Amino acid sequence: MDLLIKEACVENLTEAKNAERLGASQIELCGRLDLDGITPDLSLVEKVLKGLSIHVKVMVRPRAGNFVYTEKEINVMEVSIEFLKSMGVQEIVLGLLTDKNEIDIPSTEKLVELAHPIKVTFHKAIDKLDDPVKGVRQLMEIPGITAILTSGGKPTAREGAPVIRQMILAAEDKLNIIAAGKITNENLLEIDRLIDADAYHGKLVVGI
Template sequence: MNQINYSYIKEACVEGLQQAINAEKQGANRIELCACLNLDGLTPKIRTIKAVKKACSIPIRVIIRPRGGNFIYSKTELDIIKSEIQQCKSIGVEGVVFGLTTTTAELDISKIELLTELAFPMKVTIHKAIDTVKDPIEATKQLMKIKGVNTVLTSGKGNTWHEGKNLIKQMMKVAGDKLQIMPCGKVTNLNLALAHEILKAKAYHGKLIVGEL
């Protein structure tokens, strides 16, 4: 198999098996696998994760989110999250995607540390929960101290990457090489070149990043 050369990773946000297959065919370098994108992504069924793992040769990261709404989870919900992370680990996907916040609009660092440790050796992406906290720069600094957190998904508190570009750049500057800041928010195949020209990130994320699926 030939090594693909690309200057940045195109992570396609997909809902289900067929979209995952289409994304790989259309040039995605990685998949974020979700269910219920109408709720901004929930944990997919185990059988779907297994089917995508079997069908696709590119890396797969699975969103771990038991319900829509905020990112403040009860003990019962936390137990579900733990169980879903362990199931993903047993299937052997590259990584998992999650995020937890507190009632005071900060990242719930102690729980993120616990879940990251549980997820090892899988990679961990902290998702757009970071866009709901008071100070994403401070949150980025906190995440840099957690071994195993590799990536942060953010639109810089904007509805689009372009709207949030200044905060995204600040987060990238703080993170340096210690943490990959992955811009999202209406990143598509039509504006990806412009996004890269402005942000110069190492990875981008979007539902339409390689076109319609």
């Protein structure tokens, strides 16, 4: 299990430090996990960057709810990205869709280009698509996106395992597919046998 890449989803400094202590490979820092995560407070980002030695990803999401954003909301995301870049954040996590439930390619390209040279993970917004595998192929064409977080369009990684495996095949080693969805330190090995993903994500992936 120690060889698996474990990404802990956290929302405060205590959780972040506990995740590192318990063996997390990296963290995704969010605000308001009760709302499935939004952009965290910048003061918290600063404390986590100073307090941890492992890789830190930061969520860029201006509000809870769907992933169809107005121009004003996209502008807010741009400002967040600029601040996070200036703070030395290593990677951001975002996801944008159209009102037709497809990836918003132009807006995604715009934000990923702005983030450069920071890496970008496209988050579970991809699970809203009718065909997440098609989404993988589209995201592969956007330089700067290096990973996709997904539960295969299902509530849990176990349920979404067949689709996640298809997404891994579609990614052709060009994108890392990070499996998510009720993954804990107790079921991680079982899920890994089902999926054999590049990494695993969860609030309890290391037992915090």
